[in-house]
Amino acid sequence: MATIQNLNKIAGQQQNNQILNSINKVNKQIGIHQNRLSTGKKINSAEEDVAGFMIGHTFQARNRGLAAAMNNIGDARLSLSVAEGGAINVLDILATMKAKAIQAANGTLSDADRAAINNEISALADEIDDVVDETTFNEIELLAGTDLSVQSGAETTDTESVEVSASDHHSSDLGVSEVDVSSSENASASLASIESAIATVKSTVASLGSYQTRFSHKENRLARAITNTEAARSRIMDADFAKEKIEETKERIKQNTLNAVNAQAQLSAQSVLKLVL
Numbered sequence: 669m670a671t672i673q674n675l676n677k678i679a680g681q682q683q684n685n686q687i688l689n690s691i692n693k694v695n696k697q698i699g700i701h702q703n704r705l706s707t708g709k710k711i712n713s714a715e716e717d718v719a720g721f722m723i724g725h726t727f728q729a730r731n732r733g734l735a736a737a738m739n740n741i742g743d744a745r746l747s748l749s750v751a752e753g754g755a756i757n758v759l760d761i762l763a764t765m766k767a768k769a770i771q772a773a774n775g776t777l778s779d780a781d782r783a784a785i786n787n788e789i790s791a792l793a794d795e796i797d798d799v800v801d802e803t804t805f806n807e808i809e810l811l812a813g814t815d816l817s818v819q820s821g822a823e824t825t826d827t828e829s830v831e832v833s834a835s836d837h838h839s840s841d842l843g844v845s846e847v848d849v850s851s852s853e854n855a856s857a858s859l860a861s862i863e864s865a866i867a868t869v870k871s872t873v874a875s876l877g878s879y880q881t882r883f884s885h886k887e888n889r890l891a892r893a894i895t896n897t898e899a900a901r902s903r904i905m906d907a908d909f910a911k912e913k914i915e916e917t918k919e920r921i922k923q924n925t926l927n928a929v930n931a932q933a934q935l936s937a938q939s940v941l942k943l944v945l
């Protein structure tokens with residue numbers, strides 16, 4: 669009698685252990701699916717998928733680098749826009765200065781008229797200097813013969829060298845700080861200096877426009893790279909909510925079934941023992 673009882677106990681214990689192991693496995697899977705649903709990530713630790721975890725974080729790091737580079741380009745474009753605005757202001761002042769010099773070259777003007785015009789031109793030269801001094805970005809003078817280096821990508825070699833202004837645009841460097849229109853002859857001669865200054869500033873404006881176009885294309889390429897990199901990272905790292913919910917539901921059905929089997933096994937074992945005893 670005792671031997672049969674012991675055998676039944678051993679058989680029942682083995683069955684219970686198998687059921688409990690299955691329940692533990694199911695509970696673990698349910699926990700995994702719930703964690704994915706709560707975090708939104710398919711891979712939450714390297715333990716789950718070492719290769720996927722490393723690749724996903726590599727994509728994530730690259731994306732952050734690309735986003736930072738895109739911000740750099742945005743700042744560069746803004747600085748170029750500020751420089752362009754300043755250069756156009758200088759160009760407008762030079763155009764006014766040219767008109768005044770042409771006016772002073774007229775032989776019908778008196779010396780007093782030319783002296784007044786001379787004072788106006790001197791004031792315009794001072795205004796050019798003010799514009800150049802005020803055309804700054806983060807305390808960088810943009811029209812004083814300035815070069816900038818822009819980190820425009822996620823790699824160390826992704827840099828752009830930008831020549832914001834090839835030369836200093838102060839009136840003395842443009843050659844118009846000492847324009848003299850005190851006589852008709854001097855006024856005519858000064859036109860060459862003013863025209864040269866206008867050509868220099870026009871070249872700067874054209875160069876700034878070219879850089880802005882390049883950065884606009886670069887910005888578009890970076891935006892596409894960010895989108896593609898994020899899509900690749902998402903395929904590896906992000907959870908498919910519909911799939912995870914289905915898998916969780918399947919595991920819960922297994923859990924309920926195993927719990928029912930376990931309860932039934934407990935009842936069966938007790939019934940056998942009653943019959944034996």
